Amino acid sequence: MEYGEEEFLACCGSTRFAHELAKVSPFSSLQEAIAAARDVWFNKVDVNGWLQAFSAHPQIGHSPSPSSSSSSAHSTSAQWSKGEQSTALATATSSSLQELYEWNARYREKFGFVFLICASGRSTDEILDELKKRYPNRPIIEFEIAAEEQMKITELRLAKLFSTKAKVSSTGDQFPETASKKAEDASVGKTSASPNPTRTRPPITTHVLDVSRGSPGAGIEVHLEIWKGPQPRPLFGKADTGGWAFLGSSITNNDGRSGQLMSIVDAVNPGIYRISFNTGKYCPSGFFPYVSIVFEIKKSQEQEHFHVPLLLSPFSFSTYRGS
Template identity: 60%
Template structure:
């Protein structure tokens, strides 16, 4: 038995116009399994980067109830159902935090945070968002594409069920996880150049999500004069890129230092992200500087800089370099 669907039906499953056109052209499908197979091939092999971003943009922000007046009412209805548990388990406070992180995510990556929200609580979604926020853009693009595929497959199941509930299908849940990742890997090497060119990225083909859960270099400030965290202190991280080995005579050469990241300490005295979350940190000389003069206006030190070396044998290790500060003294150590 052949089941025919139009472009509008497939647009409800995935907001990419190219995807809907290709699915409509590939049909009619004799089974759900056939439609799922075609959808994976089309999404990963025929839809370009513009189509991916178009599909991402069709989703409401996680934590927001989609309007029934949206262009595709079926898609809006499904989005509302997919987020039902997240909305039911969210407090006003957690919704506000989710909204803020969604905004920061979109500012960083240029597209809405995307996850297959079905069955997930607001706390689970927020935790996933925070974890993924530190990813490189190309890694996050891959993850978002996989999440879109999961959503598309779930919606194709709903589409077939709604059209003819008597049609048997051999699978009750669409494949996810490793199968989707494998599908993406098959074409990733061929497409990475085009994706990188579109987003002004490097053509780094290492797409694996880092095993670390935090950046390789971190710091915090403790104001030992009052026994409290040093809050609101500006922090910067630099790497020595000057010629030759770093020594006492050339350590203050401004031209030799390259800024890697900057942040401000939070209510716990911890800095924000100074580096991406990567498995390997390049060996070399690093410098963390703290704007202590702005924090302790009556103190003796206008700023504090800590220079340390990461050796070639240490590139997989974590380096926590805190600052213990008082108006007339400071110290540091390598922590964990």
């Protein structure tokens, strides 16, 4: 299905995103469009493009203000924003709206951009709780979270774009009317009708941020392994007996993101995983010749996504589980 830049701009307010996505269209399915959108957003749109997309959203709890712009993209985006915030506005009281307004102002003063969350299906109280939870974050972490939330919103809007413009084929087949609803359910954590929704990216991903420079860590070699030793898991304090099995490797790009480290599968194998970064080559004067992050994926989590980033400086590092 073919769309232009104006339509993609309504899905995500970054002109770079709309331009790059239009270049690789048309798409044969929603899943193909989402996969391409994720690649463009995380690998081809720079920091300025992220901020441009953030600024296209109205403040949570406020209806989009009228604009003199004749842009159809702005009009469509405003209409979608209103629908996405409908649950929040319907559940709000004057006191909760006032509190949300005050916290929005505090958030913007601290981080420099609007608080961004995929609001579809969320009440005012739920959004306010999430805002308060994210407010203590370091700016570099919060910026990443906001980018992930923007991508959730973009996926939801791509589904709306496909469902509203789908045409009946000569065989009578039609793009399922439930596509938009399924995307919305996924974005707010509801169970999809399918027990194994098709992924658009590998189940394990990572990126590197150089906090000493305030920029992505580019050109860093990354390896992903899974434990296949004689014991169920590597034993603490015991020498590594070669039980790690190699899954894949990549080099971080200019945005600090690794390429594909494993196949795109619906269910990831439960087990102990290790992501290793060649930090010594990246920062020869630093304290760490390499950094390894070991984590476990349980049977109950095999359908989930695991984003395991590295926040690096010459003499410290940290990590967290992202989305």
